[in-house]
Amino acid sequence: MKKHRIAVIAGDGIGKEVIPTGLSVLRAAAGVCGFEIETEEFPWGCDYYLQTGRMMDDDALLRLQDFSAIYLGAVGDPARVPDHISLRGLLIKIRQSFDQYINLRPIKLLAGTQSPLRDKGRREIDFVCVRENSEGEYCGWGGRLKQGAPDEVAEQTVVFTRRGVERVLRYAFDLARQRRKRLASATKSNAMQYTMVMWDDICREIARDYPDVAVTPYHVDALAARFVLQPESLDVVVGSNLFCDILTDLGGALQGSLGIPASANLNPERRFPSLFEPVHGSAPDIAGRGVANPTAAIWAGAMMLEHLGANDAAQLVMNALERALESGRARTPDLGGSSSTVEMAEEVVKMMMS
Numbered sequence: 001m002k003k004h005r006i007a008v009i010a011g012d013g014i015g016k017e018v019i020p021t022g023l024s025v026l027r028a029a030a031g032v033c034g035f036e037i038e039t040e041e042f043p044w045g046c047d048y049y050l051q052t053g054r055m056m057d058d059d060a061l062l063r064l065q066d067f068s069a070i071y072l073g074a075v076g077d078p079a080r081v082p083d084h085i086s087l088r089g090l091l092i093k094i095r096q097s098f099d100q101y102i103n104l105r106p107i108k109l110l111a112g113t114q115s116p117l118r119d120k121g122r123r124e125i126d127f128v129c130v131r132e133n134s135e136g137e138y139c140g141w142g143g144r145l146k147q148g149a150p151d152e153v154a155e156q157t158v159v160f161t162r163r164g165v166e167r168v169l170r171y172a173f174d175l176a177r178q179r180r181k182r183l184a185s186a187t188k189s190n191a192m193q194y195t196m197v198m199w200d201d202i203c204r205e206i207a208r209d210y211p212d213v214a215v216t217p218y219h220v221d222a223l224a225a226r227f228v229l230q231p232e233s234l235d236v237v238v239g240s241n242l243f244c245d246i247l248t249d250l251g252g253a254l255q256g257s258l259g260i261p262a263s264a265n266l267n268p269e270r271r272f273p274s275l276f277e278p279v280h281g282s283a284p285d286i287a288g289r290g291v292a293n294p295t296a297a298i299w300a301g302a303m304m305l306e307h308l309g310a311n312d313a314a315q316l317v318m319n320a321l322e323r324a325l326e327s328g329r330a331r332t333p334d335l336g337g338s339s340s341t342v343e344m345a346e347e348v349v350k351m352m353m354s
Contacts, residue, residue, distance in 0.1 A: 002035040004308050007067040007273070009056075011045040012086075013282025014292035014341075015073020021345035022297035023071070025320075026305065028349045029313040040067075046077035046086050046282075055089030061097050069304050070094065070275040073297065074282040088140065091275075096134050098272035100265035101164065102171050103131035103244070104303070105279070107231075107251035107261070110295070112325030113335070115254050117228065124232035125254050128179070130172040131244030133265055135164045136195075138241045160195040160240070165202045171268060172238035173210045179235050181213050186220045186239030186247060199240065224250060252279060257334045259293025262300035264307065276304040290340045293332040295321065298348060320352035327351070 010019040023039065030037045042063075044056035055075075057063070064070060075091050076083060094100070109115050109125040117125075141157040169185075176183040185203050189196040200217055207215045218226065220243045226233060227250050239247060252261035258280045265275040278296030286292055298321050305314035324330060330347035331337025339347075 003038050004068045006037055006039045007064050007070045008039045008041045009044055010073040011075050012077050013074050013284050013287035015282060017290060017292050017341050018278060018294045018297035019073040021294045021341050022301045025298050025317060025345055025348050026301045028352055029317045032316060033313040035310060044090060045075060046081045049081055055086060065272060067273045068308055069273050071304060072275055072277040076282040094275055095265050098267055099134060100267050100274060101134040101167060102266040102268060103133040104264040104266060105129040105248040107254060109255055110325055111322035113256045115256050117254060120231060127234040128236050129244050129248045129251060130236060130238045132164060132168040132240050135159050135161060136241035158195055160198055165199055169203055169206050169238060172236050173206060173213055176213045176236040182235035183213050183215045184223060184234055184237045185217045186223050186243040187217050188220050227251060257293060259334045260295045262296045262303055264303045274307055276300040291333050292341050293334050294341050294345045316352055320348050323351040324348045
């Protein structure tokens, strides 16, 4: 029997609630499709940081590198650990060290869910964001001088490399070619005359290799407006680390709840394991109550199965998830119901077995 070894980092807050339920759905799908999921859990996160002074062990990357994939719940406990410490000490460190240069975010309205946009349904909200995930605005270069003094200075350096820009754009063009052959490129070259002009130049160069893909560059502010006013005009959106970080959360809002969006952090060449996560964060305001929506974790798990080549299982999970949402029998409070995290996951498994 084929086996996939998954590193599990539940992390913080509701991550500790949605990841176990997500795994229960994935294991059920594996049982139906005839393979096995073997997991090893790692206790890293903010609690671990408060105990040890580290977000994860010094040898964490060495221990993770031989897994088929990484399944992450959430990172963050802002009341006790500053966000820049928690994020850079775990998630960004994994993304950069494992060269997970593609962050893939499907912006899709699932069956049984409703967007806050009036008159926009499943036909209008169905596109994908491809975010450069390893450099750009989040490369981490910079510093602070004379901290706390009246003449304090802070500098954050943005780094764009031709290699980094080319590979994310080519991934996006390839994806657009598989979908509806439309690509929107997020830029701000009117104000950022070096990095974003280089981005635009490289985009035009690569577009010559994809004459069948219609490419439109948008200033990122105008593209944000298009997300709201004309989401049906979008197919594949590509942008830098910061731009698409912001745009994808706006896209998540279009999906009706922050408990729904999922993401993949991919190393397409598979030299390192890729990481799959819900994007709702640790949600400390509802953590420990057992009411977090597991949809994003389940969807992220389906993306993980697809990456691992278990396409039938991935489709089984997504079909069951949408049927469960459409039935309305189990809905967490963010979707207008009163079901628990576990009850909703159990309904997905029931749909899978029916």
